[in-house]
Amino acid sequence: MTTIYILWLRQLKRYIRSKPRIIASLGQPLLYLFGFGFGFGPVFQKAGQGNYIQFLAPGMIGMTILFTSIFSGIELLFDRQFGFLKEMLVAPQPRLLLMIGRTLGGATTAIFQGTIVIVICVIAGFRPASLSALPMAFAFMVLVAILFTALGTTIACVLTDMQGFQMIMGFLIMPIFFLSGALFPLKGLPTAMQILTRIDPLTYGVDGLRGAMNGTSNFGMGFDLLVLGGIALVFMAIGARQFSRIEA
């Protein structure tokens, strides 16, 4: 337990101390929220879909958590580069606990970041359907954060340096974001698109968040929870396996 706690605490301290990173990672959701939100708002309204900011906000929260958690997972690469990874690997600790501690720490920072974005969304005019929905929204944030931190960790175990990061960004993370329905409704899409969006784990996160905050879920929140929980477990298992294989 101490092991998980101390590594969780380390991730948190690193997060709180890197204020430029906190601010930088808010730039993107702000841009989308105000640029897209207000830009496409009138069209969205005319198409009979209602208030775009209201629709977009859960997507932005999902996006923020996606980026922050993948990045905290990939931070393992920095640990390798700056040598701290070796310190962890020679410690008399099961690798599984090290991996869980790191992942929970990374996930916690992503949840913080998501919470800040909720506040920004509210300032932009977003109104959650009811306050009682918030605990449910929080559950989705937690699952999405754990899922993608574990994915980031897995990626970092496979890559050996930052060179491959651009590729991961372009071919994995951006598609996960765009295909999740964070920006557009998933109804009436061409079949190919529909299949792709169904494979994307973030789809269920965004759908669940919309269900909790706006009361409009496509798949039903129970189903979303189940899918996310399942994938989070699988990713944790793969991440732990990869992490136990790395060498200093």
Next chain:
Amino acid sequence: MIKVEHLTKTFGEIKAVRDVSFQVGTGEIFAFLGPNGAGKTTTIKMLTTLLRPTSGTIEIDGLDPAHQQNEVRKRFGIVFQDPSLDDELTAFENLDLHGALYHVPRKVRTERGESLLKLFELWDRRNDPVKQFSGGMRRRLEIARGLLHTPKVIFLDEPTLGLDPQTRNQLWAQVKKLNEEERVTVFLTTHYMDEADRVAHRVAIIDHGTIVAQGTPAELKQQTNSETLEQAFLALTGSSIRDEGADSNRDLRNMAAMWRGRK
């Protein structure tokens, strides 16, 4: 304390360490010397559970690093050739994190952390983030960290690389003091032969993966008819320069072989 017999490690085609045998007694300061690429770091990695030997046996305090990993890990401390501190954390936090990972009770790690930071003259800077530290301070902090869990052996892989003479002297004085006070066995590598001469009780010289000489510094000098350990070292290993890393493709192949060769 350390007993190595017929130790061999191959990465694909390359034999990094071949048939190496030596012993280090409890409380001894043992210097493991050799030119670049001779197999020093590979040997240390095997001794410290980071690599599995291809063949041969290792005993650390009677335990086998390949099979009793966690038990062995509790018994040694290590200062790697490259830095391994968390730059964003303070000196004290780095120690505390280490202590927690090594199951040192909170009270003990605070007390021992304090005495080690004082010994290595870092106590005044304990709450500063490590990224503000100089190379020498980082090195001292790493050694303090390696000793926090009161290990029986400490491995120091080129701990004085890139430090000025003042810092180096001070660092070895502190290591010697701890060796005398706590009877901690010290296994070190260095390229500064004068350091090994002054600090080490016994020396082994490794070249091309095999041990070419072992003994006290005086014995090695006598054996080669040299006045200094450096001359003895050159007499034993020749004076040709090892072009390690000159070919980046070979480097990559070695890396790939290392990744593959973990089993």
